[in-house]
Amino acid sequence: MKTCTKCGVEKPFSSFRKQAAGRDGYRASCKECCDKYQIKYNADNPARVREIKNGWASRNKESRAAYGKQHRADNVDWYKQYHQDYVAKNKAAVMAYRSQWQKDNKDKRCESAKKSAAKNPEKRNLRCAKRRSDKLNRTPCWAGGELDVLIKQEAFAKARQMTISTGIQHHVDHIVPLRGDVVSGLHIWNNLQILSASDNASKGNNFTSTEVYA
Numbered sequence: 001m002k003t004c005t006k007c008g009v010e011k012p013f014s015s016f017r018k019q020a021a022g023r024d025g026y027r028a029s030c031k032e033c034c035d036k037y038q039i040k041y042n043a044d045n046p047a048r049v050r051e052i053k054n055g056w057a058s059r060n061k062e063s064r065a066a067y068g069k070q071h072r073a074d075n076v077d078w079y080k081q082y083h084q085d086y087v088a089k090n091k092a093a094v095m096a097y098r099s100q101w102q103k104d105n106k107d108k109r110c111e112s113a114k115k116s117a118a119k120n121p122e123k124r125n126l127r128c129a130k131r132r133s134d135k136l137n138r139t140p141c142w143a144g145g146e147l148d149v150l151i152k153q154e155a156f157a158k159a160r161q162m163t164i165s166t167g168i169q170h171h172v173d174h175i176v177p178l179r180g181d182v183v184s185g186l187h188i189w190n191n192l193q194i195l196s197a198s199d200n201a202s203k204g205n206n207f208t209s210t211e212v213y214a
């Protein structure tokens with residue numbers, strides 16, 4: 001038995017934590033008193049506690065990363081469900097975050113689009129084929145007149161020239177997308193514009209123009 005120096009109660013040694021440096025190999029105060037002290041200390045010194053925690057986190061970065069990775073691998077379904085629930089509950093915030101992220105990470109999006117195209121060439125080919133057929137379907141019978149053809153050729157030549165002079169890939173783009181969510185544009189000269197590749201990638205099929213194109 002040992003008497004706690006904090007509460008003065010005599011308790012069995014099992015009620016004390018071990019401390020190699022202690023006279024009898026145990027701490028002076030009992031577990032209960034130690035815990036009370038720790039809780040009070042934490043409440044009184046939030047900044048210091050955070051500091052200690054952060055220090056520990058940065059010293060154990062690798063083991064923490066490994067633990068997190070393993071945990072995610074072991075609980076794939078749980079994480080999936082959690083993510084789905086979170087998105088469902090916070091739809092507006094998630095959408096706002098995504099659209100901001102897309103604006104801020106044009107280069108990353110370009111890069112990942114390239115990567116996925118290289119990974120799934122069939123998918124990309126399918127998309128291109130669909131795009132070509134949409135283009136044909138969106139070319140009205142009265143288009144293709146001399147002026148229309150001339151301006152289209154000019155636009156493609158100009159895009160090529162801009163690519164060469166700026167070193168940044170430029171595309172001829174449809175101002176009103178051919179396959180927009182709200183409206184579909186036509187493959188005619190006054191629906192064309194020249195955009196840099198990253199601008200074009202970030203534009204997607206969003207129809208934002210308020211002008212009316214014939």
Ligand SMILES: [Zn+2]
Nearest residue numbers: 004007030033
């Ligand atoms: Zn005590």
